[in-house]
Amino acid sequence: MAQDILIRPDGTAADWTIPQDWDAYTAEDHATWDTLFDRQARLLPGRVTPEFIDGLDMLRLSKPGIPDFDELSERLMKATGWQVVAVPGLVPDDVFFDHLANRRFVSGNFIRRPDQLDYLQEPDVFHDVFGHVPLLAHPVFADYMQAYGEGGRRAAQAGVIEKLARLYWYTVEFGLVRSEGGLKLYGAGIVSSYTESVFALDDPSPNRIGFDLRRLMRTKYRIDDFQQNYFVIDSFEDLLDQTLNTDFGPLYAELEGQEDIEIEAILPTDQVYTRGTQRYAREQAA
Numbered sequence: 383m384a385q386d387i388l389i390r391p392d393g394t395a396a397d398w399t400i401p402q403d404w405d406a407y408t409a410e411d412h413a414t415w416d417t418l419f420d421r422q423a424r425l426l427p428g429r430v431t432p433e434f435i436d437g438l439d440m441l442r443l444s445k446p447g448i449p450d451f452d453e454l455s456e457r458l459m460k461a462t463g464w465q466v467v468a469v470p471g472l473v474p475d476d477v478f479f480d481h482l483a484n485r486r487f488v489s490g491n492f493i494r495r496p497d498q499l500d501y502l503q504e505p506d507v508f509h510d511v512f513g514h515v516p517l518l519a520h521p522v523f524a525d526y527m528q529a530y531g532e533g534g535r536r537a538a539q540a541g542v543i544e545k546l547a548r549l550y551w552y553t554v555e556f557g558l559v560r561s562e563g564g565l566k567l568y569g570a571g572i573v574s575s576y577t578e579s580v581f582a583l584d585d586p587s588p589n590r591i592g593f594d595l596r597r598l599m600r601t602k603y604r605i606d607d608f609q610q611n612y613f614v615i616d617s618f619e620d621l622l623d624q625t626l627n628t629d630f631g632p633l634y635a636e637l638e639g640q641e642d643i644e645i646e647a648i649l650p651t652d653q654v655y656t657r658g659t660q661r662y663a664r665e666q667a668a
Contacts, residue, residue, distance in 0.1 A: 388472060388473065388474050391470050394469070394470060397477060397480070397481070398469050398470070398473045398474075398477050398488070399467045399468060399469055399488075400468050400469060400470055400491065401468065401491075402450070402451045402452075402468040402491045403468075403491065404448070404450045404451070407447075407448050407493075410496065411448060411493050412446070412447040412448055413496075414493055414494065414495070414496050414499075414508075415447060415448045415493060415507070415508060416446055416447065417496075417499065418499060418508045418512070418574075419443070419444070419508075419512060421576055422512065422573065422574065422576065422579070423438075423444065425576060425579055425580075426567070426573060426579060428563075429566065429567050429579060429583055430566060430567045430568065430573055430579075431559050431561065431566040431567065431568045432566075433516075433517060433520045433523070433568075433618070434516045434517055434567075434568060434573060435516075436516075436519070436520070437515070437516025437517055437518070437519040437520060438516045440457065440461060440519045441454060441457050441458060441461075441515065441516060441519055442457065443511070443512065443515070443516065448493060448507055448511075449511055451465075451466045451467070451468060451489070451491075454466050454511070454515065455467075457519075458515065458518060458519060461519045461521075461524075462485075462518060462519060462520070462521055462524035463485050463524070464485045464486070464487060464518045464524055464527075465485070465486055465487070466486075466487050466488075466489050466510075466511065466515060467481065467486050467487070467488055467489070468488075468489060468490075468491040469488045469489065469490060469491070470490070470491070471490055471492075471504055472504060472505075473488055475534065475538055475543055476535070476538050478531075478534070479531045479532075479534030479535045479537075479538060480531070480535065481531065482527055482528060482530060482531025482532075482534065483528060483531035483532045483534070483535055484531070485524070485527075485528055487510070487514060487515060487518060487527070488510070489507055489510035489511055489514075489515075490504070490505055490506050490507055490509075490510055491507060492506055492507060493506050493507050493508060494506045494508065499576075500575070500576065500577055501575075508574060509570065509571070509574045510570075512573070512574050513570030513571065513573050513574030514554070514570040517568065517570075520618065522618040522619055522622050523618045523622075525622055526618065526621055526622040526625060527554070529622065529625045529626055530546075530549070530550060530554070530625065533546060533625070533630060534546060536630065536631075537630070537634070540631070540634060542634045542638075545599045545600075545634060545637055546599070546630075548598060548599050548600075548601060548602075548603060549595070549598060549599060551603050552598050552601070552603065552611070552612075552613045553569065553593075553613070553615065553621060554569060554570060555569050555570055555571040555572075556569040556571050556572055556582070556603075556609050556612060557569040557612070557613060557614075557615060558582065558583075558590060558612045558613070558614045558615070559614065559615050559616075559617065559618070560614050560615070560616055560617075565583060565590065565614060565655065567579060567582060567583065577608075578608055578609075581608050581662075582608075582609070582612055585608075585662060586656070586658065586659050586661070587608075587610070587658050587659050587660055587661050587662035587663065588608070588609055588610050588611060588612055588656070588658040588660075588662075589610065589611045589612070589646065589648060589654070589656060589657060589658040589660075590611075590612045590614055590654075590655040590656035590658070591611060591612070591613055591614065591648070591652050591653065591654060591655065592613070592614055592652065592653030592654075592655065593613045593614055593615045593616070593620075593621070594613075594651075594652070594653075595624055595628060595633075596633065596636070596637070597643065597649065597651070597652070598613055599633075599637055600637060600640055600641075600642055600643045601642070601643045601645065601647075602642050602643065602644060602645045603645060604645060607663075607666060608662060610645045610646050610658065610660060610663050611645055611646070611658075614655055645663075646658070646660050646663065
């Protein structure tokens with residue numbers, strides 16, 4: 383979100399969708415998906431929120447090969463009224479928000495090369511489908527994503543997308559959730575990444591801070607490496623409740639007059655689960 387101006391490629395519909403063209407995937411493409419899926423499926427149990435595992439099972443994502451979006455959408459539609467649509471890559475903010483508001487999740491239809499297993503700058507079908515779609519089978523999280531899309535359309539009209547983008551980043555992409563067994567992963571950027579699935583829970587470097595909407599929307603983030611902050615929600619129900627019952631108009635006005643919070647900062651008002659050493663970030667900057 384908050385991208386540079388994007389030009390709609392030839393061959394895309396007005397809403398930027400394209401055919402998935404499932405038959406065009408090569409044996410290597412499917413093998414890459416299977417490799418990525420297998421190592422995450424072995425790593426995530428005990429680390430990821432149980433609702434994610436439930437979604438994998440309900441949507442039959444363990445079936446070998448890249449999922450067919452038509453089949454996937456049929457199962458997802460029955461569960462929560464969502465569907466998955468293919469796009470050529472990143473899409474403009476207004477297009478993205480409109481799809482979410484109408485319970486459509488956009489996914490790139492391409493997959494990374496075998497030599498890119500651990501990092502890809504632009505989200506591919508594995509990040510989008512494996513990372514995001516399982517939780518769309520959970521009714522509360524599915525409602526949160528629709529509410530976010532509706533809020534995004536309002537934010538775009540008000541010219542305040544940057545603040546709302548931080549909410550998406552620190553929840554949908556890189557969120558943690560509290561559970562009786564400790565902190566669990568749910569953000570798609572974490573659960574689709576082998577290395578960050580370990581870093582986010584085990585490494586002493588990052589801060590792990592209780593979710594606070596105002597604080598989060600003032601906090602900078604990084605897009606090129608592991609996160610220095612992870613925000614911890616109490617539950618998906620609470621996340622949805624805060625999203626639906628916050629009047630974002632006055633909140634944006636309030637935030638407009640406040641300085642951004644640096645990524646690594648810990649505030650006196652923070653609920654701190656882990657005060658990180660920030661060693662990893664310092665080493666990468668050296």
